[in-house]
Amino acid sequence: MATPTPTRHRKRGHDPESVLSIAVGVFNERGYDGTSMEDLARALGVTKSAIYYHVPGKEQLLARALDRALDGLFELMADERAASGPAIERLEWVVRQSVRILVDRLPYVTLLLRVRGNSGTEQAALERRWEFDRFIGRLVIEAAAEGGIRPDVDPALVTRLLFGAVTSISEWYQPARGASADDLADALLKMAFGGLRV
Amino acid sequence: MATPTPTRHRKRGHDPESVLSIAVGVFNERGYDGTSMEDLARALGVTKSAIYYHVPGKEQLLARALDRALDGLFELMADERAASGPAIERLEWVVRQSVRILVDRLPYVTLLLRVRGNSGTEQAALERRWEFDRFIGRLVIEAAAEGGIRPDVDPALVTRLLFGAVTSISEWYQPARGASADDLADALLKMAFGGLRV
Numbered sequence: 001m002a003t004p005t006p007t008r009h010r011k012r013g014h015d016p017e018s019v020l021s022i023a024v025g026v027f028n029e030r031g032y033d034g035t036s037m038e039d040l041a042r043a044l045g046v047t048k049s050a051i052y053y054h055v056p057g058k059e060q061l062l063a064r065a066l067d068r069a070l071d072g073l074f075e076l077m078a079d080e081r082a083a084s085g086p087a088i089e090r091l092e093w094v095v096r097q098s099v100r101i102l103v104d105r106l107p108y109v110t111l112l113l114r115v116r117g118n119s120g121t122e123q124a125a126l127e128r129r130w131e132f133d134r135f136i137g138r139l140v141i142e143a144a145a146e147g148g149i150r151p152d153v154d155p156a157l158v159t160r161l162l163f164g165a166v167t168s169i170s171e172w173y174q175p176a177r178g179a180s181a182d183d184l185a186d187a188l189l190k191m192a193f194g195g196l197r198v
Numbered sequence: 199m200a201t202p203t204p205t206r207h208r209k210r211g212h213d214p215e216s217v218l219s220i221a222v223g224v225f226n227e228r229g230y231d232g233t234s235m236e237d238l239a240r241a242l243g244v245t246k247s248a249i250y251y252h253v254p255g256k257e258q259l260l261a262r263a264l265d266r267a268l269d270g271l272f273e274l275m276a277d278e279r280a281a282s283g284p285a286i287e288r289l290e291w292v293v294r295q296s297v298r299i300l301v302d303r304l305p306y307v308t309l310l311l312r313v314r315g316n317s318g319t320e321q322a323a324l325e326r327r328w329e330f331d332r333f334i335g336r337l338v339i340e341a342a343a344e345g346g347i348r349p350d351v352d353p354a355l356v357t358r359l360l361f362g363a364v365t366s367i368s369e370w371y372q373p374a375r376g377a378s379a380d381d382l383a384d385a386l387l388k389m390a391f392g393g394l395r396v
Contacts, residue, residue: 088395149394157377157385158394160370161363168362179355187355195393196347196356197286 014044019054020068023061024107032062032111033118059121066115066125069108072101073132082139088148091139092193096185098166103173103181110170136163162192212242217252218266221259222305230260230309231316257319264313264323267306270299271330280337286346289337290391294383296364301371301379308368334361360390 014022026035026043037058041051055061076082076097082090102109112129115122140155140162149158165188173184190196212220224233224241235256239249253259274280274295280288300307310327313320338353338360347356363386371382 143394147396150388150392150396153385153388153394154377154381157382158389161366161382161386161389162394164366164369165359165363167369168359168366171362171365172358179352183352184355184359187351188359190348190351191356191359191390191393193393193395194348195389195391195395196341196351196360197391198345198348 014046014054016054019044020061020064021107023055024065024111027062027065028107028110028114032058032114059119062111063121063125065108066112066121069101069105069112070125070128070132072105072109073098074128076101077132077135086148087139087142087146088193091136091143091148092189094136094139095162095166095189095192096182098163099169099185099188100181102166102169103175103184106170106173106175113167113170133159133163165192212244212252214252217242218259218262219305221253222263222309225260225263226305226308226312230256230312257317260309260317261319261323263306264310264319267299267303267310268323268326268330270303270307271296272326274299275330275333284346285337285341285344286391289334289341289346290387292334292337293360293364293387293390294380296361297367297383297386298379300364300367301373301382304368304371304373311365311368331357331361363390 022043023040026039030039035058037051038048040055040058040061041048044051044054046054076094079097081093084090112125115125115129117123117126137156137159140149140159143149144151144153144155149155169184173179220241221238224237228237233256235249236246238253238256238259239246242249242252244252274292277295279291282288310323313323313327315321315324335354335357338347338357341347342349342351342353347353367382371377
């Protein structure tokens, strides 16, 4: 055993993407406020001083992680399919795409959903999240005005409940169990738009 | 100003109910793990030593608070209306009552929904919560078997999404804004059982 073996962190060779991905896992497990730079260094398998080579600070990682979730939602809002056609159909499309983003970017969206506005970074993320919420709210109102949605429900409550079901997915979804983003979206769209009753 | 005025905590005269209610508010604001007996004493307006007159410890308060939420759900499960009649109608009744319990006991249910099993008390509460979840799951399966629910949805996903919408209420509901438990339940039942599409 005279040949020197590479140390664990050299073998791993972190790039910005793997640093971000590992950090988000730690944030979700310990809570962002409960995570120290030392915790991040340990999870990355690097020394406490080497972590600063990878990232200037915790809040910069948080900002990048939250953008990863929010950029997905903002691309969705800017999509042509969210802009033209009957509002009820756009709403169904937006629900399906929201579920897909949540599943594809699960740890990032989970982190976003826990943000309470405790710093400038969190506040900025919350404001982008609220912009998305308002976009959905307008779409539901539009669908009701066009007669695509039953008139006897409060659009504001429907928006909250519908996206309450979407965001709940981050609490219980286990990718390994087999349901795909499309399975989830199908079940939600059938329940919320078609209704469960036969 | 020679007359002695009563101190704040004497005026308040805490009974077990007000101690519990104030403690739950602190737990929800700071997180249970982030709350010290000193935080509780401050919120109650008593000295750190006087708090032990009111309550032996933090975990005992947690247990009582979680029982307050869980007892509501267990009474619901034991109710005659959850036991007889078509499963689809029992399911609708259970959804409505769940929303009512959530609204009536909002801070207690909010606390319950954040429990992750970090102690024996939390583990016991989670087990009771899972018993309720299984009860709902069986009811959805029964409704599907009786032909009351559309056959082309996975009952397990429906259970999660439907109660995802219910539990989301604890995240956004503001009692002062005017919607009652019945308004919330009406909107949810219309959406999930009747469907949004006209």
